Amino acid sequence: MxxxxxxxxxxxxxxxxxxxxxxxxxxxxxxxxxxxxxxxxxxxxxxxxxxxxxxxxxxxxxxxxxxxxxxxxxxxxxxxxxxxxxxxxxxxxxxxxxxxxxxxxxxxxxxxxGALFDPANVFYMEKLISLAAGATLSLQRSLTENLSILASDLGRPVSQLRVAVQTRQRNQRYIDEVRAAGAIVVPFADGDVVESLRAARGEGVDLLIGIGGAPEGVLTAVAVAASGGHMQARLSPQTAGERDRADAAGQPYGAILRLDDLVASPxxxxxxxxxxxxxxxxxxxxxxxxxxxxxxxxxxxxxxxxxxxxxxxx
Missing domain, CATH: 3.30.540.10 (Fructose-1,6-Bisphosphatase, subunit A, domain 1)
Structure with missing residues (x-):
């Protein structure tokens, strides 16, 4: 069926x-x-x-x-x-x-x-999610460069961009760079999926960036794809055990995962x-x-x- x-x-x-x-x-x-x-x-x-x-x-x-x-x-x-x-x-x-x-x-x-990406028990994933500037935002660019591209696409100054970042020590560098660029940090402690959905739909958040749950990333990818948003990710193992599992599953954790890698069909x-x-x-x-x-x-x-x-x- x-x-x-x-x-x-x-x-x-x-x-x-x-x-x-x-x-x-x-x-x-x-x-x-x-x-x-x-x-x-x-x-x-x-x-x-x-x-x-x-x-x-x-x-x-x-x-x-x-x-x-x-x-x-x-x-x-x-x-x-x-x-x-x-x-x-x-x-x-x-x-x-x-x-x-x-x-x-x-x-x-x-x-x-067969359409959903299996993170192979790697618990963490770096994620970039936005509704705008889809083709040009990339984890291979610096966050400052991405903010400049996004501001241009939206027709607003960087100072008016709202960027959601989960408040974990592993994400402090993103928080620091957002503030250094002059954009607004929208911090959140929990609720990765809801904040990702807001970013994908442009509902009060222009961009979500940072390292969060890999399972939540796969869940979110389906919503982002169905909402016409943009998402990139890469596995970000935080322990040797996670790195070993990624290697065993043949999933290089430095590789960029695009939306169609995360969910291959609607x-x-x-x-x-x-x-x-x-x-x-x-x-x-x-x-x-x-x-x-x-x-x-x-x-x-x-x-x-x-x-x-x-x-x-x-």
Whole structure:
């Protein structure tokens, strides 16, 4: 059975999977226990996958970094149907959810079998994402040069560019260079996927740059491709073990990965808010039901928002 990204029935099944994860995490939002938040979402997402009419293979999921026995790379799920590869994060921004802060989401991206890049348990990736100046922005250029190109493309001075950078020590050099160039740093601690999506859609951020999660990078690539944005990446292993895994998988970690290296054919990106995020409201109770808000991006139709009611479980 052929995978068709714009198939609304299939998309609805995918949305139900991220909705289940968000609803399961809801009772633990604000608990202070990010492992419990993640565990509840993982279990709920896997149960939802079990009845989905797809032949799904997890390419990017939980695993060694998360010490998770479910939704691991290579796991096969679904009742049969279109053969798809899946990148999934039951909760991106577990700390945000645990502390009841905005920006936490349940997220998934799917594409035809064999289309998604497998980071081979290399946990970190350098990423450059923008909506504008796609053909000329490159990780092979200096950040200062990229900012100049982007400013010219947007018709604005560099001083008005907003650049999202995750606040980690490994990214301090990007923060320093953005400020030295005169642009505005938009710092974020967690929520890589949401900030990447903002950059890809030009929603308050002109560029995202820095080293973040490789799994989130693959997830984001599907959304960037479907949004018409620009993305480059390269694996950035932080330990000898990660470098060994990249070498064993034949993935040179100095090589530039372009968007079609990360996702080789059109896919579907699905996101459900766990806390308020991406312009969506967190799961909330209305007239005795839990209401979730999700977004679906398939690159064919305009991104659509799905608002759905779920019976409350005693």
């Amino acid at each position: 052929t995978f068709v990204p714009s198939d609304r029935a299939l998309q609805d099944h995918l949305v139900r999977i991220t909705e289940r994860a968000a609803v399961a995490a809801r009772d633990l939002v604000g608990s202070g226990d990010k492992l419990a938040v993640d565990g509840a979402a993982v279990r709920a997402m896997r149960r939802a996958f079990a009845s989905a009419p797809v032949a799904a293979r997890i390419v990017v999921g939980e695993g060694e970094k998360d010490e998770a026995p479910m939704l691991y790379g290579g796991e096969m799920l679904g009742t049969g149907g279109p053969e798809i590869d899946v990148a999934v994060d039951p909760v991106d921004g577990t700390r945000l959810a645990a502390e009841a802060l905005p920006g936490s989401v349940a997220v998934m991206a799917v594409a035809r079998r 896919g579907v990106f699905v996101l459900t808010a766990v806390t308020d995020a991406a312009g969506l409201a967190a799961p909330h109770v209305v007239d005795g039901a839990v209401v979730t808000e999700s977004i679906v991006i398939d690159g064919v139709a305009e991104p659509r928002t799905v608002v759905r009611r779920h019976p409350m479980v005693p």
